[in-house]
Amino acid sequence: MRARPASLVASCRSAKDRRPPRVPARAVAAAAAAVAAVAILALAGCGADVQSADLFLLTRTGQGTRLTLLVNDSGTIRCNGAKARMISNEMLIAARDLAENLSTDASHNLFLKPAPGTVFSYRISLEQGVIRFSDRDTAHHPELARAELFAAQVAQRPCGLSP
DSSP, X not given: OOXXXXXXXHHXXXXXXXXXXXXXXXXXXXXXXXXXXXXXXXXXXXXXXXXXXXXXXXXXXXXXXXXXXXXXXXTEEEETTOOOEEOOHHXXXXXXXXXXXXXXXXXXXXXXXXXXXXXXXXXXXXXXXXXXXXXXXXXXXXXXXXXXXXXXXHHHTTSOOOO
C-alpha cells in the first residue's frame, strides 16, 4: 500500500481540528425553552390587541334623539359612538340570543315598510345582513319586539340616555 503524501495527511488533520466548538447541553436546552416560550406567547396572543366580534349595530331613528348601539361579543357596548362601556352578563346573553334569533331574517335582508303612526324606525346590521322595521311591526314579530325592548333597556342603563 502506498503511503499518503504528507500534505494530504496534514490537511485531513487540520479539518478534524477545525470542528465547531462544542455547545454545552444546558445552552441548547435554554435556547429550546426560549423558542418554545416565544411560540406559546405568540399563539396565546400575549395580551395583543385581540378584539371580539361585534354582535350587531342597532340604529333607532324617529321622534326624539337618534340612537346607535354597537354591541360587542366581549360584553361592551358603544352608545352613539361614545367610548365602549361594559354591559351586564344578562344583557350580553340577551344580545347574543337576539343576534342568533335575528340571523335568518338578516340573511334575507328583511325590510318591513313603516306603517302609519310609526314613532321609531329600527335598522339592525348583523354579519348575515340587515333588518329594517318599525315599532308598529313588533306586535306581529316577537324577536323584533325583543330588539326594541333591548334598545330601550340598554339606552337607559349602561348608556345613561333617555329611552
